[in-house]
Every structure is written in C-alpha cells, then in structure tokens.
Amino acid sequence: MNEVKDTLKVIEDNYKLFLQQQFTFVGALQHTRENAHDMIRPVASISQVQSYMDHHCNNLTDRRILTMFLNICNDLSNLCHKLEAVHPGNSTTNEILERCKLLLNHSNDLSTIRAKYPHDVVNHLSCDEAKNHFGGVVSLIPIVLDGVKEWLSHTEKLPRRMLCNVSGGSAVTEKRAPQDAAARAAISPQTPSVHPEAQTSVSNKDCIQVQGNKHVRKKHVTDRENHCGKLKGPWKPPGRHAF
Numbered sequence: 001m002n003e004v005k006d007t008l009k010v011i012e013d014n015y016k017l018f019l020q021q022q023f024t025f026v027g028a029l030q031h032t033r034e035n036a037h038d039m040i041r042p043v044a045s046i047s048q049v050q051s052y053m054d055h056h057c058n059n060l061t062d063r064r065i066l067t068m069f070l071n072i073c074n075d076l077s078n079l080c081h082k083l084e085a086v087h088p089g090n091s092t093t094n095e096i097l098e099r100c101k102l103l104l105n106h107s108n109d110l111s112t113i114r115a116k117y118p119h120d121v122v123n124h125l126s127c128d129e130a131k132n133h134f135g136g137v138v139s140l141i142p143i144v145l146d147g148v149k150e151w152l153s154h155t156e157k158l159p160r161r162m163l164c165n166v167s168g169g170s171a172v173t174e175k176r177a178p179q180d181a182a183a184r185a186a187i188s189p190q191t192p193s194v195h196p197e198a199q200t201s202v203s204n205k206d207c208i209q210v211q212g213n214k215h216v217r218k219k220h221v222t223d224r225e226n227h228c229g230k231l232k233g234p235w236k237p238p239g240r241h242a243f
Helices: 002-019 022-035 046-056 060-086 091-103 127-132 135-155 171-187 196-232
Strands: none
Touching: 002 022, 002 060, 002 135, 022 046, 022 060, 022 135, 046 060, 060 091, 060 135, 091 135, 127 135
C-alpha cells in the first residue's frame, strides 16, 4: 500500500507541474488541430492527442507538453494495474477501478466529462473551448486522480487480511510474522527468573563453600606435616667422628 501511495504522490507532483502549463497545453492542441485541418470536432480521446503529436506537431514546446500529458495518462494506467494487484476487490473498489480504467482507455470518448469543484481546469478555458473543444481532455487527469484517491479511501477501511503486497508478497504473512514469533517465544522453555536477593544468597553460599574448601585443604596439609614429624622425630645435627 505504501508503494501505491508513493507512486500516486509522484504522479500528483507531475500533474501540478503540468497544471501550471495548461495554457501551453491548450495552445499545443490548437496548433496541431490546425495542422491536421481538424478544427471542428472536439479533442475527445487520448489516441487523438497521440495522433496530433506523432503526425502534426512541428514545435518542440508543443511536443514537450503533449508528451507530458501522455506520460501522466500512462502512469495512471500503470497505477490502476497496481491497484488490482494490491486488493482482490469488492463491489465498491472494483467499480471505481473500472471507471478509471475506462477513462484511460485510449479510444474512450472524453467529450462529455467535466472536472468539477474544487478543480478549476475548465474555468480557465473560454466558453467555446470548454464546451466544444477541450473541456473533456483537460478534465481527464483530475477526474482519474480523484478516482484513485477514492479507491484508496475505501481500501484502507477494509481488513488488513484482504490486502496484498504489490511486490508479490502478502500482507497477511507480514502481519502474522510478529505473532508467530511471539507464539514461538511463549512455547519455548524459559530460564526461571531469579530474584536479586536470591542471587546474592547463592553468591554468599558459594563464597562460604569455597572458603570452607580452602580451610579443609589447609587443615589436611597441617595434619600430614605433624604426622611426618612424629615419625621422623626432631632433627639432630650429625655427630663428630673421632680420629
């Protein structure tokens, strides 16, 4: 889920940069429509924008902004596929996801969609542009972004066991790991705790036992020396020999 949020944040940042250049985008569409002699019908699909850029764009600035629009649409499409991997889906989330995927279909007719408040992309167009030419294409990205956020909002309310890891693992396994570790710790034998006073008592007993052993060894050596002395008697210097 964190990976999905990070991807969404990157797309939103790119869209904010694109949004600052909406007039450039509309101008690029106008130029390429003129070159294509296609001034009557509205810009109503992603494939139409792709065709304008591939065949009727002779300006680097126009090509750059059209490419930016197409890249954001492609990133949103890839994100929708990630959402399918994260969650198996219920009726609400599946409906939201299918709606987003339909909007991002290259041949889908966008002429009737309009981004509403708080989005103001349509308000930046003239009445003729908004109604007859560009109202749908400028509304596509904000509507899909709202759909993805709505999907996230519904999914985060679902039980964790229903979520999957985007990278291929399972959130159930990740959640169960600490629980398994706790269970193993509870089953494994533990060393009984010893009270500090008991530890001190044990240490004192050990010291007394060591000192007692030393005293026994010393007494044993002394008794052995006394016994040897009684056998041999007191030492006398050797006597003088007469010549």
